[in-house]
Amino acid sequence: MLEASDLMVFYENMLALNNINIRCAQGQIVGVFGANSAGKSTLMYTLSGIMRDIQKKEQMAGGERITILGDVLYQGENISRLKPSQRARKGIVLCPERRRIFSESSVLENLKIGGYLASPAQARKTLRYVFDIFPALEKLKKRVGGFLSGGEQQMLAIGRAIMAQPKLLLLDEPLMGLSPLMQAMLMRATREIRDRMDISIIVTEQYARPVFPIVDYAFILENGAAVMEGTREELMDNPDVRSAYFGVEESHA
Ligand code: ATP
Numbered sequence: 001m002l003e004a005s006d007l008m009v010f011y012e013n014m015l016a017l018n019n020i021n022i023r024c025a026q027g028q029i030v031g032v033f034g035a036n037s038a039g040k041s042t043l044m045y046t047l048s049g050i051m052r053d054i055q056k057k058e059q060m061a062g063g064e065r066i067t068i069l070g071d072v073l074y075q076g077e078n079i080s081r082l083k084p085s086q087r088a089r090k091g092i093v094l095c096p097e098r099r100r101i102f103s104e105s106s107v108l109e110n111l112k113i114g115g116y117l118a119s120p121a122q123a124r125k126t127l128r129y130v131f132d133i134f135p136a137l138e139k140l141k142k143r144v145g146g147f148l149s150g151g152e153q154q155m156l157a158i159g160r161a162i163m164a165q166p167k168l169l170l171l172d173e174p175l176m177g178l179s180p181l182m183q184a185m186l187m188r189a190t191r192e193i194r195d196r197m198d199i200s201i202i203v204t205e206q207y208a209r210p211v212f213p214i215v216d217y218a219f220i221l222e223n224g225a226a227v228m229e230g231t232r233e234e235l236m237d238n239p240d241v242r243s244a245y246f247g248v249e250e251s252h253a
Contacts, residue, residue, distance in 0.1 A: 001026045001200050002047070002092075002168055007070035009042050009051060009224075016042045018225040020070070024168065024200050024217075029191065031211050032204040034221030040204035041097055043221070044172045047072060047202070048094035049084035074168070089117060091167030091199075095174065099157040103146030107137055110145055110156055114163030123163065129196075130159040133189050151182035158186070162193065169193070171203040175210055183210040190214060212236070 002024045009017040017039050024030045034040055045051040046068060055066040072080045079087055084094075101110050111130060115123035131138040134155040140148065148156060154174055161169055171190065175183045191214040194201050205211045208218070218235055220228040228241065235241045 001028075001075060002202075003073045004047060005071050005073075007043070007046055007072075008067070009039075009046055009069075010065075010067040012064045012066075016224050017046065018223070020221075020224075020226050022202075022219055022226065024202050026200055027194065027198060028216045029194055029201045029203065029214050031208065031215035031218035032202060032221060033206070033208045033211070033218060034204075035206060037223075038221040039224040040206075040221060041172055042224075044094060044096075044170050044202075044204060046070075048092055048170055049079075049082055049087045050094065053084060088164060091165065092170065093161045093164045093166035093168070094170040095157050095161040095172065097172040097176065099150075099153045101145040101148075101153055101156050101160065104144060106142050106144055107148070107156055108141040110160050111137075111163050114160030116164070118163065118165050122165065126163050126165065130162055133192060134159055151178050151186070154178065154182075154186060155189075158189070158193075162197070167199055169199055169201045171201060173204055173206065175205055175207075180210070187211060187214050208235075208241075 004020065004022050007017050007020040008015065020043060032040055032043060042051065045054065051068055055068060058064050058066055071078055074090065074092065079090070102113065105113070111127055112123070115126060118126060136152060137155055137159055140152060145153065145156065158174065174186055187210055190201060190203065193199065203211055212232060215232050217231055218229065219226045220241065228235070
């Protein structure tokens, strides 16, 4: 479904992605884990094409020089040169870090905005589906985005991304700042979305623990490089991964 090879991104001379090779097969949930500044958002921007917009903006403003190297193949096609909107039309939809919902628009308006790529019938059907997965959103549909809790905002951000009819959903740090209970609920919902909509998902997160139960395969990023990868089972059996990404308790287990 998606295969990115030899991805490198430089902000001026600073290497943010260092020769990354990453794959996501049809129907898979792939995790990308790494500490602050490891390059998770840069990777998601590169896959979704937003990195090209950032590059152009910087160029026009006479700001920093951004270099993007490597190829992104999606369903057999090299999409490295496509704009984010063209990639979105092909089904690559990014749900960005820090939610970025429209805080002055209602929940329902936010969702409808997400459905701009869908036909009206498709949008209605997907809206029903979003409310099925996140019943809380239906109750809050008239509330403006700015008055939602962090967890509700994240549900809305995921719901809006689903409205765009993704085939490959990119979830950038969806759990940041949320309670363990909310994190578990969002991960269950994410798995259900994959199962019911038959889409592929790449999810980044700083801590692997809450995401690990739902991933099929995962990559570990350090300083912009993928230092380890494997199936969930392979990584779980690796003592280095356990101590570094699952905290102290697990390393004694
Ligand atoms: P976080 O968890 O903090 O979001 P991340 O893993 O998503 O981290 P990135 O945001 O991709 O990491 O950043 C990777 C590196 O690139 C960091 O060192 C960051 O400071 C740097 N960086 C990101 N954006 C820019 C930019 N526009 N200009 C210069 N450096 C940048």
